[in-house]
Amino acid sequence: MWSFVSSTIAIWSILLITNLSGHSLLIGSFGATAVLLFAVPDAPLSQPRNLIGGHLLSATIAVILVQTIGTNFFTLGLSVGLSIFVMYLTHTLHPPGGATALIGVIGGVGVEFIFFPVMVGVVLLLLNALVVNNLVHHRKYPVAWF
Numbered sequence: 392m393w394s395f396v397s398s399t400i401a402i403w404s405i406l407l408i409t410n411l412s413g414h415s416l417l418i419g420s421f422g423a424t425a426v427l428l429f430a431v432p433d434a435p436l437s438q439p440r441n442l443i444g445g446h447l448l449s450a451t452i453a454v455i456l457v458q459t460i461g462t463n464f465f466t467l468g469l470s471v472g473l474s475i476f477v478m479y480l481t482h483t484l485h486p487p488g489g490a491t492a493l494i495g496v497i498g499g500v501g502v503e504f505i506f507f508p509v510m511v512g513v514v515l516l517l518l519n520a521l522v523v524n525n526l527v528h529h530r531k532y533p534v535a536w537f
Contacts, residue, residue: 445485453495
């Protein structure tokens with residue numbers, strides 16, 4: 392029940408900031424991130440290093456691919472593969488990061504994608520996770536920052 396409530400509130404908070412700021416901050420991969428943060432907050436893939444690093448590295452890969460090669464059959468697959476490879480090398484594996492890269496390439500994004508929606512959305516999700524996962528006695532988040 393707590394996962395249901397906390398994930399719903401987290402997505403609503405992103406929508407609220409979207410409405411207030413005028414910047415679209417919600418992308419599909421944040422739904423998968425919510426599953427990790429609010430259903431299995433103690434999992435290694437849910438920790439802040441993985442959350443932040445995984446999304447930001449994957450968004451950066453998407454931008455680099457779009458700006459250098461464009462959106463095509465090749466870059467669609469490469470975005471996910473490169474994201475996994477880079478997350479693996481940097482110890483920032485976060486499965487929704489692969490979706491973030493794919494979303495970026497499909498959308499033909501520019502550099503702003505890294506900041507709006509990715510960085511701001513990830514920070515909002517992290518803040519929600521820090522609050523709601525520590526309100527109840529059976530949860531502690533994060534288990535480790537780095």
